[in-house]
Amino acid sequence: MKFFNALLYGALLFSEVSAAKKLTASQVEGDIKKSKLRKTLVDLNNIGKKHGGNRAFGLPGYKASVDYIYKELKKHKKYLDTHIQPFNYTFEQTRDIQVRGPDGEDVYVITLIYNVGTPAGGVTAPLALVPIDDTRGSGCFADQWEGVDAKDKLVLVKRGSCAISDKLKLAKKAGARGVLLVHNAPGEGITSATLSAENLELIVPVGVIPQEVGNAWRKRIEGGESLEVTLLVDSFYETRETWNIIAETKQGDPKNVVMMGAHLDSVQEGPGINDDGSGTAGILEIAKSFTKYTGYKNKVRFAWWGAEESGLAGSYFYGEQLTEKEADSIRFYFNYDMIGSPKPQYWVQASKPADRVGGDILAAWLRKKGKTVEWEEFGESSDYAAFIALGIPSSGIFTGADAETDPCYHLACDTIDNIHWDALTLNTKTAGRAAAQFALSLKGVPARDKTTPNPKNKRAIAARFELWQKKRTLASNSHKCNHKTKEVV
Missing domain, CATH: 3.40.630.10 (Zn peptidases)
Structure with missing residues (x-):
């Protein structure tokens, strides 16, 4: 009987496999x-x-x-064999972002992923201009910051052509307190982007404002006015678990x-x-x-x-x-x-x-x-x-x-x-x-x-994760702004 059952099972299995397309x-x-x-x-x-x-x-x-x-x-x-692959990564969220213009007006602004916070209450400072360069991109290279009086100021920079984080790193090296990034298309349909977790300590706070607003401010400054604006970014970051899903035949x-x-x-x-x-x-x-x-x-x-x-x-x-x-x-x-x-x-x-x-x-x-x-x-x-x-x-x-x-x-x-x-x-x-x-x-x-x-590329991936690990350590002391004071420069 066992032999018969085995034959029957084998026949059914063969039939199932044969029937598969x-x-x-x-x-x-x-x-x-x-x-x-x-x-x-x-x-x-x-x-x-x-x-x-x-x-x-x-x-x-x-x-x-x-x-x-x-x-x-x-x-x-x-x-299908399916499994979930967990890993930890630095989570960032902007709880509040505000820009107040030179005439006291509230300005439409969006944040970017992995933005960094301003001092509680924001930064109020004169506006400086980075020249527009539509060939290489504005504020993308160190030589484009030469002659820009950015120290202790908020800097107006046109978006586009290079990574935004590159512009923000150069702004920090120039002594800027923050960047107002002018969107490179008209209207308020401003898209977000990531600045990447590994850049958290290397950049200045940023807000992205409409092209029309930024162009109007640039025109006024080029006409001889001195404009003072306020940027407030309330952000925090911490390590959170997340997951990939992997399935295979x-x-x-x-x-x-x-x-x-x-x-x-x-x-x-x-x-x-x-x-x-x-x-x-x-x-x-x-x-x-x-x-x-x-x-x-x-x-x-x-x-x-x-x-x-x-x-x-x-x-x-x-x-x-x-x-x-x-x-x-x-x-x-x-x-x-x-x-x-x-x-x-x-x-x-x-x-x-x-x-x-x-x-x-x-x-x-x-x-x-x-x-x-x-x-x-x-x-x-x-x-x-x-x-x-x-x-x-x-x-x-x-x-x-x-x-x-x-x-x-x-x-x-x-x-x-x-x-x-x-x-x-x-x-x-x-x-x-x-x-x-x-x-x-x-x-x-x-x-x-x-x-x-390429071993160099493999090492580069490993190095990136070593850097991310440092950011996870940093995030364990979650950075927060409390909005109780205001810093004016």
């Missing part, structure tokens, strides 16, 4: 439905609504987002992994439904599709990164934890950050020939569907950065984050109404096809022994 790129593409993408984004939007309007690192909306995605993945535990060779990722967190200003709910929903649907198929050689891994908006922290943490052997096994990484912008343009990211192996798959399918595709080289603005640093070939799709492509970028209006559904659906289908093709064959992808991680 063999993976093809077309089948994964066909599984991607606009309605399913919409459901995920509606759910993420509702999470934002229920948790203070955002899903940001260190706040309840992010934990709720992690719980939601993890629960969805665990429904497929028969086919049970099938496939663990020595040959195709990986894709999207960041799960939003900025504090809004629920982040395009940035990056779009990528989050997209790779979730691709992961679900892979649970239906068999017959592919290479393992497929999916990642939802934490604290991207705070400095790419989750993906860098993941990269820093990889052994050389584990890094070698990741043959290609795809990054999907903002793939549903309301007025989309289609950029495929790649810098090196190895990157183009995956990028060409994405670009070819988008072009086949009638889209104009432009190539974009990698910078350091999304979660591909850690993989590039490790020498892992990478690519991705990006549909834009400027005023033209996504007017709600990093704003409260990045809600369920801020998605181009056809673009999101097409980009997810394209991403699914690329993942399936690489799951079946990595032909043409350079072997890892030809793209060995």
Whole structure:
């Protein structure tokens, strides 16, 4: 009887495996439905609504987002191995920011992530000007500060061209008490940005003000007036735990992994439904599709990164934890950050020939569907950065984050109404096809022994985390302003 039962079990198992469909790129593409993408984004939007309007690192909306995605993945535990990767990072929040103009008027102002506080009550000081340089960027280089009387003043600097933190570091070296950053586009649709936790002790307080206000003040100063303004920033920082989610197919060779990722967190200003709910929903649907198929050689891994908006922290943490052997096994990484912008343009990211192996798959399918595709080289603005640093070939799709492509970028209006559904659906289908093709064959992808991680880059990642550890120590003595006094210079 035991022998008969074993035969019956074996026959049933063989029947189940035989009935499973063999993976093809077309089948994964066909599984991607606009309605399913919409459901995920509606759910993420509702999470934002229920948790203070955002899903940001260190706040309840992010934990709720992690719980939601993890629960969805665990429904497929028969086919996917899923785990949560915890890590600690420095959380910063601006509780209050104010600017009072030279005529006593309140001025519209926004803060930036990892802003530093002014003395309690703010800083009142004369305004100094950094000359506008639209070629190299204003205030980006030390020579642009030569001749600027910044000591003990607030400095008016135009936004753009280089990292804002670079401008603030130079302002501190020049003796400035703070910076009023003039937005580089008209109106009050001012987008936030991160100054990165590692810069907390290196920069001065900053407020971003409308272009029209900053230009008017500049004109008055250039006309001979002396203007005095007040900047108040009440911020605090502390160490908080956060999480990445990693899932991978049970099938496939663990020595040959195709990986894709999207960041799960939003900025504090809004629920982040395009940035990056779009990528989050997209790779979730691709992961679900892979649970239906068999017959592919290479393992497929999916990642939802934490604290991207705070400095790419989750993906860098993941990269820093990889052994050389584990890094070698990741043959290609795809990054999907903002793939549903309301007025989309289609950029495929790649810098090196190895990157183009995956990028060409994405670009070819988008072009086949009638889209104009432009190539974009990698910078350091999304979660591909850690993989590039490790020498892992990478690519991705990006549909834009400027005023033209996504007017709600990093704003409260990045809600369920801020998605181009056809673009999101097409980009997810394209991403699914690329993942399936690489799951079946990595032909043409350079072997890892030809793209060995640069030891210098590996050390740079480790050094970054050593610096972050120092910031976590600093954050344990949470910095706070009490607003009871005022300093005037």
